[in-house]
Each structure stands twice: as structure tokens, then as C-alpha cells.
Amino acid sequence: MFKDIENRFGAKIQDIKVLKSGWAGEIISLEFKDNTQKYVIKTYNSSKNGLENIKQEWTGLNLLYNANYPVPRPIISDFVNEKPYIVMEKIEGENLWTCYQTLSKEDRQQLLEKFVKVFLKLHELDVSIIDKELRKDSTSSFIEKEINEIKKLVEENKLEYFTQIIDWLQKEKANIIGEKLSIIHRDYHPWNVIVDNNKAIYVIDLLWGIGDYRFDLAWMYTLMERSGFEDFSQNALKKYKELKNQNINNFEYFKVFSTLRWLINVMISLKTGENLNETRNKEFENFVSPLIQNRIMSIKKITGIQITI
Numbered sequence: 001m002f003k004d005i006e007n008r009f010g011a012k013i014q015d016i017k018v019l020k021s022g023w024a025g026e027i028i029s030l031e032f033k034d035n036t037q038k039y040v041i042k043t044y045n046s047s048k049n050g051l052e053n054i055k056q057e058w059t060g061l062n063l064l065y066n067a068n069y070p071v072p073r074p075i076i077s078d079f080v081n082e083k084p085y086i087v088m089e090k091i092e093g094e095n096l097w098t099c100y101q102t103l104s105k106e107d108r109q110q111l112l113e114k115f116v117k118v119f120l121k122l123h124e125l126d127v128s129i130i131d132k133e134l135r136k137d138s139t140s141s142f143i144e145k146e147i148n149e150i151k152k153l154v155e156e157n158k159l160e161y162f163t164q165i166i167d168w169l170q171k172e173k174a175n176i177i178g179e180k181l182s183i184i185h186r187d188y189h190p191w192n193v194i195v196d197n198n199k200a201i202y203v204i205d206l207l208w209g210i211g212d213y214r215f216d217l218a219w220m221y222t223l224m225e226r227s228g229f230e231d232f233s234q235n236a237l238k239k240y241k242e243l244k245n246q247n248i249n250n251f252e253y254f255k256v257f258s259t260l261r262w263l264i265n266v267m268i269s270l271k272t273g274e275n276l277n278e279t280r281n282k283e284f285e286n287f288v289s290p291l292i293q294n295r296i297m298s299i300k301k302i303t304g305i306q307i308t309i
Helices: 002-009 050-066 094-101 105-126 132-136 139-156 160-175 211-228 229-244 249-271 278-303
Strands: 013-022 025-032 038-043 074-078 087-088 093-095 183-185 192-195 201-203 207-209
Touching: 002 013, 002 074, 013 139, 038 050, 050 074, 050 087, 094 105, 094 192, 105 183, 105 192, 105 201, 105 211, 105 229, 139 160, 139 207, 139 249, 160 249, 160 278, 183 211, 207 211, 211 229, 211 249, 211 278, 249 278
Parallel strands: none
Antiparallel strands: 013 025, 025 038, 038 087, 074 087, 093 192, 183 207, 192 201
């Protein structure tokens, strides 16, 4: 892989640092001789969906970069290599949460506003940059598509205890106020945003797709809430409403929707143990079990439905 990259850059690699390594792949920092710009390689290896994921991220990076959205500049990709990879510019800085924790109350508010502004900017991009036909789609088609995917995952992985929640989502769908669809990140949170040395922010780790912005907003909100940062969730939601200058209709519905999707993802990981050895799987189970119970309670508060896992 590194020899291939040297050939494509026409330069010798001077320094390699593994920034993150896991079962899904690696994130590696690269420096070349006679080049001050640093780069990041992102590889995908073991996951059965790895190739699809890296192609999806590469497409998203290019679309958003060309739309002047703040993502790292995409450089090159290789999807036929034994270890598929993409290369992008390296943003020198820290993740937003690390920065946020070191700031005064006033500076935190300013950084939170930047975080929310960039999120809202994503949702306000014109979806026709992907496909003009997407302008015809609506909340209803997005919900139907998501529910069908959820049903398939539940059936394939024998997670029948989620059926009542799916039924509730289908029943309540009739009461949801429709919105035009947006480009959504699908995993937007402070650890997927980098603050550079000039205090500009960049968005990374795109799982992106087309959907209702409320699903994306609820995903961020519930992720921070279950992580124990409810104040951040509430302040981010309040700021989003303020910047959008309108109330967020049916938000409780999308909180249930995004939470169910997260629960299914987690239960599949626990059930299959894919790419985790026995020790790692047990550590993951111990970490995530209280979070699962917390989210089951949050669903019950909204729906009145008690599920047992």
C-alpha cells in the first residue's frame, strides 16, 4: 500500500504514524520528503461491509468538498488494493469535545454555535448536488426505507423483541409532519468534528446519506444524552432551533427512531461478535450494557412500551 502511494504521489514517504487501529481498519498519518502538507490514510479491512463503507465515505468527501462544505480535502483512493484505502489532507488540531472541555463558559457557547452551524449547513445543502430526482422524495419515503432496513436486520439477526417499537414507529408515521429531505451525516457528534489551529472546524467520518434532518439531529442528541452529556444535547438542540428559526416538529418520534437504530447496531455487534475476540467482546458488553438499559427506559418514556432484551 505505501509503495503504491509513493508511486502515485511521486515522492518518498518520510514519516508514518498509526493514529488509530481497530478491527475495522486504521487511520495513519503520512509525511513526504520536501512536502510540508501532512496526509491521513484511512483503511478498511475486516468488516464485511468495509469496501462499501470506504466507497461511500470517498463519494461523500468529494461531494461535500466540492460544495465548499468543511471536510478534509480528498486526495486519492484505491478500492482494489488488498487493503482498500482513501487518502485525505490531515487537519492539524483536536476533536471538538477535547477543545470544548478546556474552555470557559463563554468560549464553550461560541464553539457550540460553530458545531451547530456546520451541522445545519449540511442539512441546508441542496440534495440535487447528488441527484436532482431526490428533490421529489420526502420524510415519508425516508421513514419507510429506514423501517424496511430495520425489519430486515431484526429478522436476519433474530431480534424480535424490537418488533413492538417498529410497530409503534409505523403507526405514528401517519402523524409526522413531512419535510424536504437533506444530506445527513448519520453519526455527527463532537468526536467527529476537528477544531484546527485557526479555530476552524472540519467534519470527518462520514456515514452520510439522504434523509430527514430530524433523524440526524436526534442521533446526535441521543448519543450525547446516553453518554452523560445531557446539557450539551439540550443546548445544541436549542441552538439548532434558534439558527433554523423554527421549532422541530415530531422530535420525540425521531429520538425513538434513532435510538432503535442504535440499539439494533449494538445488539448485532454483541450477538455476532464480528471481528472482536472473546476478551474484547466481553469488554464491549460490560461497557454498553448500562447504556442499553438507559435507552430502553428512554423509549418507554416516549412510547409507553417496555421491551426486555
